Structures are given as structure tokens and as C-alpha cells.
Amino acid sequence: MDNRTFYIRTYGCQMNESDSERISGTLIDNGYSMVATPDEADLVVLNTCSIREGAENKVYSDLGRLRILEAERGTPMQVAVAGCVAQQEGEKILSRDRSVDLVFGSRAIGKLPEMLPRLEAGERFAELNVHTRPDEPGTHVRADGHRAFVTIMEGCDNHCAFCVVPATRGPEVSRRPEGIVAEVEQLAAEGYVEVTLLGQNVTSYGKGLDTDFADLLTRIHAIPGIRRIRYTTSHPKDFSDRLIDTLADCPKVVRHLHLPLQSGSDAVLARMGRGYTVAEYRRKIDRVRAKVPGIAITTDMIVGFPGETDADHQATLRAVREIGYFNLYGFKYSRRPGTTALTLDGHLDDEVRSARLIELLALQKEITLERHASLVGQTREVLVEGESKRNASRLSGRLEENVLVHFEGDPEWIGTVRPVRITEATVSALIGEVH
Ligand code: 5AD
Numbered sequence: 001m002d003n004r005t006f007y008i009r010t011y012g013c014q015m016n017e018s019d020s021e022r023i024s025g026t027l028i029d030n031g032y033s034m035v036a037t038p039d040e041a042d043l044v045v046l047n048t049c050s051i052r053e054g055a056e057n058k059v060y061s062d063l064g065r066l067r068i069l070e071a072e073r074g075t076p077m078q079v080a081v082a083g084c085v086a087q088q089e090g091e092k093i094l095s096r097d098r099s100v101d102l103v104f105g106s107r108a109i110g111k112l113p114e115m116l117p118r119l120e121a122g123e124r125f126a127e128l129n130v131h132t133r134p135d136e137p138g139t140h141v142r143a144d145g146h147r148a149f150v151t152i153m154e155g156c157d158n159h160c161a162f163c164v165v166p167a168t169r170g171p172e173v174s175r176r177p178e179g180i181v182a183e184v185e186q187l188a189a190e191g192y193v194e195v196t197l198l199g200q201n202v203t204s205y206g207k208g209l210d211t212d213f214a215d216l217l218t219r220i221h222a223i224p225g226i227r228r229i230r231y232t233t234s235h236p237k238d239f240s241d242r243l244i245d246t247l248a249d250c251p252k253v254v255r256h257l258h259l260p261l262q263s264g265s266d267a268v269l270a271r272m273g274r275g276y277t278v279a280e281y282r283r284k285i286d287r288v289r290a291k292v293p294g295i296a297i298t299t300d301m302i303v304g305f306p307g308e309t310d311a312d313h314q315a316t317l318r319a320v321r322e323i324g325y326f327n328l329y330g331f332k333y334s335r336r337p338g339t340t341a342l343t344l345d346g347h348l349d350d351e352v353r354s355a356r357l358i359e360l361l362a363l364q365k366e367i368t369l370e371r372h373a374s375l376v377g378q379t380r381e382v383l384v385e386g387e388s389k390r391n392a393s394r395l396s397g398r399l400e401e402n403v404l405v406h407f408e409g410d411p412e413w414i415g416t417v418r419p420v421r422i423t424e425a426t427v428s429a430l431i432g433e434v435h
């Protein structure tokens, strides 16, 4: 069937963004064209996330809105639900919502070319649990011509008590290094200057392949044309001295490390099953700061995990203050289906969890502002990303530290690295000038 149109909406993390790029590329390879609103689309894909509570309900309410839209416009719309909610709910989605035609998990994306003719013939079905190696990257439609996501692994073998990911994305599987290197070489040839290596747990990359993440970084670092290498997410328990030495030896690997601590209390970390203590984590931070001076560290933190006492919470605030993160993503603990945290005692009221989150975020805001203010007066390299969203006469870009900078400049600079003098700092961004 030719000339079919699709619209895709992405929820959640960068892994999902990358999956959506691949879903879009596959659809285009199969004769579809992308449109900017669901109203114009023959096929709407919702690429969903289930990391926190309420995600399923959000998907069902979006599906309701699509049903209304379809009735209003009077022409048929097919709907596919992909991603983590698809994997978690499976066939249930088909029976609960008659407007859904296809449900597929993130590991079934490679089978889309076989699914499409069935979908187009009017079949309603779910494609889950296809466990293939993510070796073939497929075609991606990338949002930006200068920065690209590259998936290096899928799934997670850890079993953090709060986390639904091992259930939705399955066990860890690493892509072969040759395929990753070839993909990055191709990106460099197309003019990309920054890659972000993606995986649920990149620091354990290479299991079963006789290689590891440090080796992979070294190989990617050697590719001419690539100026910045980002990676996410790292796990403290696999963040090794060898990897720290590699970060120090590879200047194109950005001076930014996202290292989720999750809690500043050893008792809570143990109940979460994280596999490290606060002191062990801090030793790694000290070491990476000594070897890579100026590295900006960011983190994820969960407040209100079952059994978290006020003293545990104070320990989290203390850790945040002492470590001095550039930024953090703070979350209220939320109950996820099938996770072991559900069976723990001491689940806390929403009131307590909310109050703790407000306190944590207020503290981080002060620290972020201090960190940003410390950059004022410096001239730093900025990778120019585009016109500023708020003010089209301005450009915006990022420091290695991943901090956003706004400045006046020529749109021709987009995709290049420019020296920018930082003149002002706010919590959300920096202001600078090129001279
Ligand atoms: N409740 C709250 N936050 C969670 N995260 C993962 N699962 C949960 C949950 N059940 C957070 C963790 C993780 C980030 C991506 O989302 O901090 O690092």
C-alpha cells in the first residue's frame, strides 16, 4: 500500500526517542510518509513509557482523544501502541481499547516490515517478546543533522526493587562493537559531530562479547569527524577504575557523567538492591573528579522509597549537598507492577513523598545555580544546536557539561563548535556572547 501517512508520539526516555527514530525510518522505508499532526495520519504510533505510575492511564486517555479525532474527521485511522506500556500490558490493550490495531514491544521493531502488511489488511494483533540481538540498527529518521543517538545495548540484568525496565525491555543484550563503529563512521561521513551512546546500563556493555564499554569508547574516540561523545545511563556498581582511566584518555568523551545514586542512605540502597554504598559511590566520584578535572556530575534520586525514614531522607539531602551535582532528576517513589518493592513494608503516603521531593528539588536548584554561576566569566566551547526556542534571533547550544547556553549569532553556525564567553547564569541555562 503506497502513500500512507504516519504520525508518531514519543513518551519517556532517550531510548524511546531512539526507538521512535528507528520506527519512523522503517515506516518510511516501507512507503509511508511522516506528517506533523495525528489529524493528517492514516497510522498513529504511540511509543509509550511505563517508568512511573499513571503512564498506562495517560496512554488510555490519549487513545480516547484519538478515537474522537477519528470520528470527527470521518476517515479511518489505524493506531499502534509501542514501547514499554505495550510490552507490559500486551494483548490487554487490544481488548480494552477497540481502536488499537497493533501492539508491539521495543524488541519487535525489527519485525515491523512483516507486521505492516498484516496491519494494512485489517488484522488486529500484538507482537511481543521477540528477543533478537539489536545488531541491525535499521534506518533512523534523526531529528537533527548534527547530533545522533546510537543504541549500543538493550534491556537490563539488574533488578533494582523499584524498576519495571527489566520486565519491559527484557534481559541485557549488547550490540556487536563492529556494527556500532560502522554506524558512527557512517554518521561522521554524513556530517554528524556528536553521538550519544544509549543503553539502560552502558557501563555493563559487552557481556558475552569479549569486550567492554571502555574498549568501545576508545574505538569510537578514534573516529575522525566526531567531536563529542556522550553516553547514558551508567550504573555506579559497574563504573570501574579502568573506565575512569579511559574517560581521562579520551578528550572527545564529554566532561559530563550521569551517575544515578537513587538514595543517600545505605539502608535504602540495600533495600533497593543497588549493589553499592554511599561511601563506595563517593570514592568513585572522587576518583573521576581527580582524573577528569571539572567533570560535571548529574544524578537520579528517588524519595519516599518504602521504609524511608526522615533520617534516610536527611542523608539523601546531605549527599546531594556534599557531592554538589550540576543537576538532578528527582522522583517520588511510585509503585510499578511486578516489582519487588511492592512487597516491602513501610509504603509512604503521597503527602510525605511530595514534601520530600519539594525539599530535594529546592536544594538542588540552589546548587545548580551556584554551579552555573561558577561558569560566568569563562570562555567555553559551545556546540551550536539551533535557534533558541524562546527567541528566534538567538542561538542555543550546549557546553560539554550538557548545560544549555543562549547567545546572539549567525544561524550558519548551527552544527559547529564556537567559543562563547559566559556572561550570566540562571537555574535553567546560561547566557553568553561570541566575540
Ligand atoms: N518510582 C520512582 N522513580 C523511578 N525510577 C525508576 N523507577 C521508578 C519508580 N518506580 C527513576 C530512577 C531511574 C529513573 C530513570 O527513573 O531514578 O534512574
Ligand code: SF4
Binding pocket: 156, 157, 158, 159, 160, 163, 164, 165, 166, 200, 201, 235
Ligand atoms: Fe532499572 Fe536498575 Fe536496570 Fe536502571 S539499572 S534500568 S534502575 S533495574
